[in-house]
Amino acid sequence: MELGRRIASRLRDATFDRIAHVGLANAARHRPHIRRSVLELATLPLGAGDTALVVAAGPSLHRRRSLERLAARGFRGTIVAVDSALAACLRNGIVPHVVVTVDPHDRIVRWFGEPALAAPSADDYFRRQEMDPVHAADEVSANRSVVALVDRHGSRLRVAAATSAAFSAVSRCRAAGMELFWWNPMYDDYERPDSVSRKLHGENGLPCLNGGGNVGTASWVLAHAVLGKSRVGIIGMDFGYPPDTPYEKTQYYPELREMLGERLGEAFVHIENPVLGEKWFTDPAYCWFRDVFLEMAREARCETFNCTEGGVLFGPEIKTSTLEEFLDHG
Amino acid sequence: MSEFLKGNYELKVEIEEKKEDAEHTATDEFERKALSRLGGSICFVSKKGFLWTGDAPKS
Numbered sequence: 518m519e520l521g522r523r524i525a526s527r528l529r530d531a532t533f534d535r536i537a538h539v540g541l542a543n544a545a546r547h548r549p550h551i552r553r554s555v556l557e558l559a560t561l562p563l564g565a566g567d568t569a570l571v572v573a574a575g576p577s578l579h580r581r582r583s584l585e586r587l588a589a590r591g592f593r594g595t596i597v598a599v600d601s602a603l604a605a606c607l608r609n610g611i612v613p614h615v616v617v618t619v620d621p622h623d624r625i626v627r628w629f630g631e632p633a634l635a636a637p638s639a640d641d642y643f644r645r646q647e648m649d650p651v652h653a654a655d656e657v658s659a660n661r662s663v664v665a666l667v668d669r670h671g672s673r674l675r676v677a678a679a680t681s682a683a684f685s686a687v688s689r690c691r692a693a694g695m696e697l698f699w700w701n702p703m704y705d706d707y708e709r710p711d712s713v714s715r716k717l718h719g720e721n722g723l724p725c726l727n728g729g730g731n732v733g734t735a736s737w738v739l740a741h742a743v744l745g746k747s748r749v750g751i752i753g754m755d756f757g758y759p760p761d762t763p764y765e766k767t768q769y770y771p772e773l774r775e776m777l778g779e780r781l782g783e784a785f786v787h788i789e790n791p792v793l794g795e796k797w798f799t800d801p802a803y804c805w806f807r808d809v810f811l812e813m814a815r816e817a818r819c820e821t822f823n824c825t826e827g828g829v830l831f832g833p834e835i836k837t838s839t840l841e842e843f844l845d846h847g
Numbered sequence: 848m849s850e851f852l853k854g855n856y857e858l859k860v861e862i863e864e865k866k867e868d869a870e871h872t873a874t875d876e877f878e879r880k881a882l883s884r885l886g887g888s889i890c891f892v893s894k895k896g897f898l899w900t901g902d903a904p905k906s
Contacts, residue, residue: 534882536886536888537892543903679889701891707899724898725898728889730886731889734891772885805886
């Protein structure tokens, strides 16, 4: 088995080891501020009908101009956006019904705008990432625009916040006037008596949602398992990189370069997209997200339409369609 | 192995570690390091459904 796939196959346990303690510490810190459960979202009028569109922040979102096309076509269903896609949505005049945030690390506050940011951060994450390219050129100016956008629309936004989410990100949401609806990440098998998920649920009473490794998959789970949508489209869910992407522009490049040195290239897995006929590539983390999504899609009680028009997510349980085809049948 | 076994004699021949073993050790080390720094922002639990709202009340 290739090195990249071998690492990917072991990321489920590694994610627990790396994330659980931070997420649980954040949950304890959030607890006095928790008022509403994510289950309440299902009782609110969030878009018409049984259709939802999940907006993730992969490179196809920009390459395919998915948000411009969504705004032009219009959509009466429910829009669920990941935190890193929020600003792009707002720039295109799309106010999502729900924004999902899960990441326990403080840097994630940037997706909601950091009012105090005065100089580029030492960490080059936002200049390098592919999720919102506007941060690459001038991150201070881009951040200022995000702050203004989020402040303008905050009172119309609902956030499905995992109790693992960074305290700074959630505080920023609250300050911008967003409504918060809480849930616990499912950390482990809740049927085991020593389960972390069971203990956390016992402490705060919130439902546990199986997040699938990343905020995009968690948003898809929310759309069908919490909001009860039976047709769920997804855009920007690439789980990979376009063929012309330099390795240094990928999510985990610094870590992989430091760890693997000259063997860096072995960590990437190349997969042909059968619809586009393009050979995309993915790193161990995205490769794991893809495998998990395909496993979860087999169990889901919804039809899933991948309207990303790029990436590496395809399989028997996922229908592929253009965004317009999906919207016109919504 | 040399951490655990120590001899009170000296061999007349030089024992070389097999190249394959050295490569496996290096690969294991790569993977161990990779696993400690890669991964997702949220866990995944296989075969446990999508949502757990607590135990159903016993009737």
